[in-house]
Structure formats: C-alpha cells, structure tokens
Amino acid sequence: MHDPAAILAMAARTLDFGQPVAFIMLGILQFVVDYQRSLDVVRRLLAAAPSGSYLAIDVPASDMDPATLEAVRAWNRVGSAKIAARSYAEVAGYFEKLEVLEPGVVMMNDWRPAPGSPAGVRARVGGRRPQAMINSIGSCWSTSGRSDPA
Ligand SMILES: C[S@@+](CC[C@H](N)C(=O)[O-])C[C@H]1O[C@@H](n2cnc3c(N)ncnc32)[C@H](O)[C@@H]1O
Numbered sequence: 001m002h003d004p005a006a007i008l009a010m011a012a013r014t015l016d017f018g019q020p021v022a023f024i025m026l027g028i029l030q031f032v033v034d035y036q037r038s039l040d041v042v043r044r045l046l047a048a049a050p051s052g053s054y055l056a057i058d059v060p061a062s063d064m065d066p067a068t069l070e071a072v073r074a075w076n077r078v079g080s081a082k083i084a085a086r087s088y089a090e091v092a093g094y095f096e097k098l099e100v101l102e103p104g105v106v107m108m109n110d111w112r113p114a115p116g117s118p119a120g121v122r123a124r125v126g127g128r129r130p131q132a133m134i135n136s137i138g139s140c141w142s143t144s145g146r147s148d149p150a
Contacts, residue, residue, distance in 0.1 A: 008048050060083065
C-alpha cells in the first residue's frame with residue numbers, strides 16, 4: 001500500500017493500463033496512516049490509469065460516528081499495523097479531479113443499496129457495534145487520457 005509503483009508493476013503483469021481499470025481500495029487505505037501519503041498513493045495510481053477508469057474507496061470515518069473512533073483506537077491498541085480514520089473532507093480529497101458518481105461520498109451502506117435492503121443501516125462489525133465507513137466511487141475524467149498526479 002505504501003509503494004504504488006510496486007502495485008502498478010505487479011498489476012501490469014495482468015492488466016492493460018491502456019484500457020480503463022478499476023482501483024478497488026476497500027478496507028485498505030486506512031493502513032496508510034499519514035493522510036498526505038495516502039493521498040499521494042491514490043494520485044500515483046490514478047496517474048497510471050486512462051480516462052474512464054474507476055476508483056472505489058472505503059475507510060473508517062472520523063466524523064460520522066463516535067463508535068468508529070472507539071473501534072479505531074481499539075484496533076490500534078492491539079493491531080500490529082496501525083490504522084487511521086478519515087474525515088468526510090479527507091475522503092472527498094481522494095476524488096478531487098474525478099467525476100464522482102451518485103450518490104457521492106456517503107456511508108458505505110448508503111452507496112446504491114441493493115433493492116429491498118434497508119437504506120441508511122450502518123454496517124455492523126461482529127453484529128454488535130455500529131460502524132461508520134464512508135465510501136464513494138469516482139471516475140477519472142481527464143480529457144488528456146491521464147489524470148493529473150500532482
Ligand atoms: C480489512 S482487510 C481488506 C481486504 C481487501 N478488501 C481485499 O479484498 O483484499 C485489510 C487488508 O489489509 C492488509 N494489510 C494491512 N496492513 C498491511 C501491510 N502493511 N502490508 C500489506 N498488507 C496489509 C491485511 O492483510 C488485509 O488483507
């Protein structure tokens with residue numbers, strides 16, 4: 001996660017980066033604890049992708065539910081790899097310069113729930129504690145064919 005060049009090199013063994021690709025970063029970006037570094041990882045990955053590619057992210061939210069921060073702190077007390085929760089604005093930052101698909105940056109259970117599933121229900125870990133995760137999917141829009149990594 002901290003080495004986007006290595007990720008891209010390995011992915012290029014099976015993916016054609018001349019065609020749109022999808023970066024599905026679910027439950028992993030929080031392991032890059034420094035926000036600016038995580039932003040840099042995302043931007044470097046996007047820079048390798050042509051227009052029409054997709055980016056999906058979910059991370060624990062720092063400003064939606066106090067229980068999530070408790071869960072993050074609990075994880076960091078025992079987990080060997082530390083994690084960070086991110087604010088709504090920080091998550092939106094990952095999608096800067098991308099065309100964000102509806103419904104935008106929302107709690108994960110609110111992102112296009114399957115028909116019949118109760119809307120607005122928060123994810124539950126272990127069936128007990130409500131958790132707030134925020135996620136969204138953005139599409140690269142760069143007309144030059146490459147998104148700007150800067
Ligand atoms: C919540 S899971 C998400 C799994 C992911 N959605 C997938 O489909 O593979 C977090 C993952 O991050 C991995 N991980 C956490 N820290 C890591 C690190 N420093 N290096 C490599 N993998 C790491 C864990 O092994 C685990 O597979």
